[in-house]
Amino acid sequence: MKKAEVVLIPIPAMGHIVALVEVAKLLVERDDRLSTTIFIMHPVLDPSTTKYTESLAASTLPDRMRVVNLPNLESNTEDTKDRNWLNSMIESQKPRVEEYVSKMRTQSQLSPDSPQLAGFIFDTFATGMKDVANGFGVPWYVFSASGAAFICSMFYLQALHDGEGVNLTEFKNSDALLEVPGLANPLPAKLLPSMVFREDLLAIFLEHARTLKETRSILVNTFLEFESYAVHSLSNGKNPPVYPVGPMVKHVADGRDLRSDESNKYRDIMEWLDDQPPSSVMFLCFGSWGSFCGKQVKEIACALEHCGHRFLWSLRKPSSQKGKIESPSDYLNFQEILPEGFLDRTLEIGKVIGWAPQVDILAHPAVGGFASHCGWNSILESVRFGVPVATWPLYAEQQFNAFQMVIDLGLAVEIKMDYWRDFLGDNEIIVSSDDIVKAIKHVMEEDSEVRKKVKEMSRISEKSLKDGGSxxxxxxxxxEDMIDNIS
Known part of the structure; x- marks a missing residue:
């Protein structure tokens, strides 16, 4: 029996690492012929990512799956003024990946029963490693931690720039509407991924789009029935083949019970949810980078108090250093940021928490709505567990995702679609409590069209991963394509 080794390399960001780890697990659990090795680059921007990778090293991974932590190179300390730090990190880590894979290959040649190197899977933004795969003479694949429609937008924007000479940075705050392949409706240009609006970041974005055309095929964390329009658009014969392999959702059923977690605060969250009626709780959580200024926090608090729905609110503290990008931290005391008396007045209906075990909360039957930043993993989690979303995008491609969910797919309602979080200073945009109340009431409506559609898509998402599913x-x-690489 031919055995194949696949090497996976994510970028050092939480959503990207978690998704590729799930791909690696899926591969080894699906086929006894496969082994996987994941290389984790350091340093990472978000401390929670470090905790996650440490837990991987400490936990029992499935058979035939390895995680290799690459050395933390001194020269790689992130200078956020250098927007090309990721490419620099990839360049400096190439020799270490080559060295490790060479050793793996040597060992496999010594033993005929060992797996043979069949290929590499790179994150969309780690394709700078393609030289390593080419050096070993094996194919490389790309895994997109974003959706199929986002890949469509990358190809579309690259064609506009390279083929028609369009200055994409001028789309910032523009009223133009764009016919993006992969979307059924025209997209307001101002909702394009934020990278597009800055010359320095645009060059990196376009380079990744061009490189994407060179890959053997593209794996996407999505499923055909969810993004059928986008998947069909990508499968036009001009692009590399596309494999929808999602939704990749790391679920509590993985054998970990939060009620017996060492941390009392997580057990406390789940026990509080146990006491709430089905589909009665509005969950607010904005990802590992989600935080708001004091004025916006007060508007959210006012909305929660006035709409009257039960709520679970993950409230994080923004970085205190202006001009430096740092991930949010937990408040030591919520009283310092919330309106006076808020916690007392909402004691019967609400709970304010710090960092949240998001997937486990969304999987809980008490949760009926989800105010989200619309990171792609969060969207897939909401769909997987049938929880309708109120969209509040912050950065990256989240505005694009929000548009897709609200306008194209009808699986979410809008809080504010064109909201942008400025990580290097105060944000000028303040969303009013009235707008927040309106969205919460809409998303929590029993028997609403959105709720029905999300429940149906949840059922389809479950089927897609089972034998015979898409x-x-x-x-x-x-x-089969990977196994053929070693024949």
């Missing part, structure tokens, strides 16, 4: 079949075709 993602199951897609993954099978991908595995």
């Amino acid at each position: 993602s199951f079949s897609s993954l099978g075709r991908l595995i």
Whole structure:
């Protein structure tokens, strides 16, 4: 029996690492012929990512799956003024990846039963490592931690820039509407990924789009029925083959019970949810980088108090250093930021927490709505567990995702779609409590059209991963392609 080794390399950001780890697990659990090795680059921007990778090293991974932590190179300390730090990190880590994979290959040649190197899977933004794969003479694949429609937008914007000479940075705050392949409706240009609006970041974005055309095929964390329009658009014969293999959702059913977690605060969260009626709780959580200024926090608090729905609010503290990008931290005392008396007045209906075990909360039957920043992983989690979203995007491609969910797919309602979080200073935009109340009431409505559609898509998402489902079949075709690489 031929055995194949696949090497996976994410970028050092939480959502990207978690998603590729789930891909690696899926591959080894699906086919006994496969082994996987994941290389984690350091340093990482977010401390919670470090905790996650440490837990991987300490936990029992599935058989035939390895995680290798690359050395933390001194020269790689993130200078956020250098927008090219990721490319610099990839360049400096190439020799270490080459060295490790060479050793793996040497060992496999000594033993005929060892797996043979079949290929690399790179994150969309780690394709700078392609030289390593080419050096070993094996194919490389790309895994998108974003959706299929986002990949469509990358190709579309690259064509506008390279083919038609369009200055994409001029779309910032523009009223133009763009016919993006992969979206059924025209997209307001101001909702394009934020990278596009800055010359320095745009160059990096376009380079990744060009490189994406060179890959053997593209794995996407999505499923055909969810993004059928976008998947069909990508499968036009001009692009590399596309394999929808999602939704990749790391679920509590992985054998970890938060009620017996060492941390009392997580057990406390789940026990509080146990006491709430089904679908009665509005959950507010804005990702590992989500935080708001004091004025905005007060508007959210006012909305929660006045709409009357039960709520669970993950409230994080912004970085105190202006001009420096740092991930949010937990408040030591919520009284310092919330309106006076808020916690007392909402004691019967609400709970304010710091960092939240998001997937486990969304999987809880008490949760009926989700105010989210619309990171792609969060969207897939909400769909997987049938929880309708109120969109409040902050940065990256989240505005694009929010548009897709609200306008294209009808699976979410809008709080504010064109909101941008400025990480290097105060944000000028303040969303009013009235707008927040309106969205919460809409998303928490029983028997609303949005709720019905999300519940139906949840059922389909579950089927897609099972034998005979669209993602199951897609993954099978991908595995056969990888095994063929070593024939």
